Amino acid sequence: KNIEREIKLIEQRNEQIFRLIEEALSVSVGPLDKMFRAAGVNPDSVIETIRRGYSGYGGHDLTFLDGDGETAFNFYDKNAEKASRILKSLDELNLYRIAIEKYPFYHPVQTSNRFTSGFGPRWGRMHNGTDFAAPHGTPIRATADGVVVYVGWQSAYGRLIKIKHDFGIETRYAHLSKFRVKKGQRVSRGQHIGDMGNTGRSTGTHLHYEIRIGGKAINPMKYIKAAKNVF
Numbered sequence: 025k026n027i028e029r030e031i032k033l034i035e036q037r038n039e040q041i042f043r044l045i046e047e048a049l050s051v052s053v054g055p056l057d058k059m060f061r062a063a064g065v066n067p068d069s070v071i072e073t074i075r076r077g078y079s080g081y082g083g084h085d086l087t088f089l090d091g092d093g094e095t096a097f098n099f100y101d102k103n104a105e106k107a108s109r110i111l112k113s114l115d116e117l118n119l120y121r122i123a124i125e126k127y128p129f130y131h132p133v134q135t136s137n138r139f140t141s142g143f144g145p146r147w148g149r150m151h152n153g154t155d156f157a158a159p160h161g162t163p164i165r166a167t168a169d170g171v172v173v174y175v176g177w178q179s180a181y182g183r184l185i186k187i188k189h190d191f192g193i194e195t196r197y198a199h200l201s202k203f204r205v206k207k208g209q210r211v212s213r214g215q216h217i218g219d220m221g222n223t224g225r226s227t228g229t230h231l232h233y234e235i236r237i238g239g240k241a242i243n244p245m246k247y248i249k250a251a252k253n254v255f
Contacts, residue, residue, distance in 0.1 A: 042106045049113040055254050056120045062250035065127065070191070071119045074126075125213050126190045128167035128244070129251035132197060132233050133158055133220070140230055143243035152241035153196065153234035154248075160229045162220040164197050166211045167233075167247075175207045181232070182224020185217055191237075198232035199223050 060067035133156045141155035166187055173194075174186035181198035185205065188194050201221025205211060222229045235244045 045110050053117055059250045059254045063247045070123050074119050074122050125169045128195050128235050129247050130167040130213050131248055132165050132167050134165055135162055153232050154244045155230050155232050157230040158220055163216045164218045164231055166215045166217050167195055168213050172205050172207055172209045175203050180225035194236045196234040199226045
C-alpha cells in the first residue's frame, strides 16, 4: 500500500508538472502566433517552411508512441502522450523564435524617436515608407536577419542601405549619415548598420524606412505595431 500511495503521489506530481509546462508553452506561443497574423502573415505556412528548410529540422514527428502503443524507449508511460505533446510545442516555439529573426518585426530605431511621417500618399505622390526622427548619428538597426545587397547613394534616398531577407522581403534604410556595413555582409536582427542623417531629399535628420515584399512596398507599421506588445 505504501508503494501504491507513493506511485499515486508521483503520478499526481507528474500531472501537475505537465500541466504547468503546457500552460507556460501556451502563454509563450500564443502571442507569437497572434503577432504573425496581425502582420498579415500565415504562421502555419512560415513554421512549416522553416521546419523543412532549417538545418536540424527534418520534419520528423516528435512522439514517444508508435502505432502499437509501444514507446520509443520500450516502456509504457501513461503520460507519454502528454510528454509528446510538450515536445511538439517546444519544437514549435523554437521554430517561432527562428521565424521572428527572419521577419522585420524589430524597430529600426531603438532609442527615443519621433514618428514624423507614415506610409501612403503625401503631397500628390506615394510615400513608400515610414519616417522616424532622432538626433543626428542615432544608431540604425537591421530589423531582421539578412544580407546587405546595397550600400551607397541613391538620388532622393541619399545614403541608402538595402537588406535582403528570407521570404522575398527587403528592407531599406535611407538618408543615413554613415554606413556601418558593407555590401554582401550578413547581418543579424538588431545589428547596428548605419547612423541617422539628413542626406538626399530630406528636410531634417530622420530615417526613412521601407519594407518591400516581392518588390512591392508595404506599410512598415503593420509589423512594428504587431510586435509592440510581444518584445
